Amino acid sequence: MKGDRSHELDAWILATAPRATAYARSLLRNPHEAEDIVQDCYCRLISKADVYDLPHDGMKLLLRAITNACINLKTRRKPFFRLVRTDADGSEQTDDPLDKTALPPDECAMFDELSVAVESALRTLPTQQRAAVQLKALGHSQQEIAEIMGITTTNGGVLIHRARQSLAARLNPYLGGEAIR
């Protein structure tokens, strides 16, 4: 009986890990950290497997844990150096030197042109918008997104709307204007 339960959990992990990891990667932009976080979230959930019916309800709990962990990690970080540049009008601006939209060459090679554009466009979004719009794309309702992200339904809707607007502006050239709605 215990063996059956363990096999059921293994099957659940195998089925959900790819999408959960893809989601965490898009929030963090660092595949290794994303995998670590997903793994930790699985471990925490499995330790409570006697409380939750993970094969049936686990995905939502998993996404909630991943979202919280990724947002916590992102908000703890600040750019190390802000370099100073002078604008054409002579005023000085400080910038984070890391170009957040730039993909490392190995990731560029992994995706086709549209996928690279999607990845670059996603990187320009604030983490919460990125999480909301991707959860929506994964088929979750606004109510579920609100529960996963710990926000109100209205706030969830606003995040999705703003994310779609930003993404549409960047992806329209690739989608022939289809993204604008």
Place this chain on the structure above:
Amino acid sequence: MTEANDHPLDAVLRNHLDRVAGTVDAVKMLRHIRESEKAMPRRNWLKWAGVGFGTAVAASVGGFVFFGNSPTPLAAAEQIVDEAKTAHTVPTDRCYEVVTEWEPLLFRRLQLPAISRKHKLWTRGDQFWIETNGDGAKWAMGQETSGKIWFAISRKRGLVYEPSEAGEPLARFCDLVSMRVVSTLSELLEQFTLYRKDTGKPGEAIRIEADLRPSFLNRNPRFRRVKLELDPVTKIVQRAEFQRQLNGEIAGTLTFTLLETASQPDEMYTLIGHLDADHELFDRKDPARQDRRTKFRDEFLKRVQMRMK
């Protein structure tokens, strides 16, 4: 706001997520999860086994002592580091030479060239100050016991950052190139697995290596690997090598070597000790001067970056 279920972007995003998901090795992840699960009971088992083994060792050592043969067991690395922490709590002034070797890839991404620099760090307990006069410019920085960070960017001008302003670029720069001995040793005890690498022969320096213990609670550690050389009698750090991390990436290696133990005036650990009488001070307390503090900080950073080229 109405809920749109079939927005054209949803399919695009879903396809993209699926493509990324296709690169994930779920079997490997499952294996790691199962290994992590096993690690916990195993640690408990090891703990009890350790207690049993320790008792047996203690009994046999006791036997040797009782019957006149007394091999001295090596003290555990944790115990040595704890003793070193106590030794460094005593307010004595020590000067370390600091050699920094930065990771060229990371610094290229930060638009800084690879640099190798030497400077001197004076430390007393958990406070320190650094003076650098390389590259033709003399400036000093330091951290007080309270955690307050200061920069004497010239003899006339000083910048101060409170502990709550740890995200400030200069505060992070200071953290990257310095060492708070007592705090660092506490960090090693809490977050690292420590190993003794010396043989324990009389007169031989105690060598300890520390590897970061991966933990969910310790997501952004400052060091990945640390090597210490301690005086076998006083337990004072003679040499320390830190592999520094920045946002999860290796930033470089810093080596601290003890040069001398001498007395320093108290004011050298404060900003005032590095400024002339007619100095200007910029801290958080005066909101009217915030902009000027930011301006001088940026000018200073720019100057440092220019000199690194």
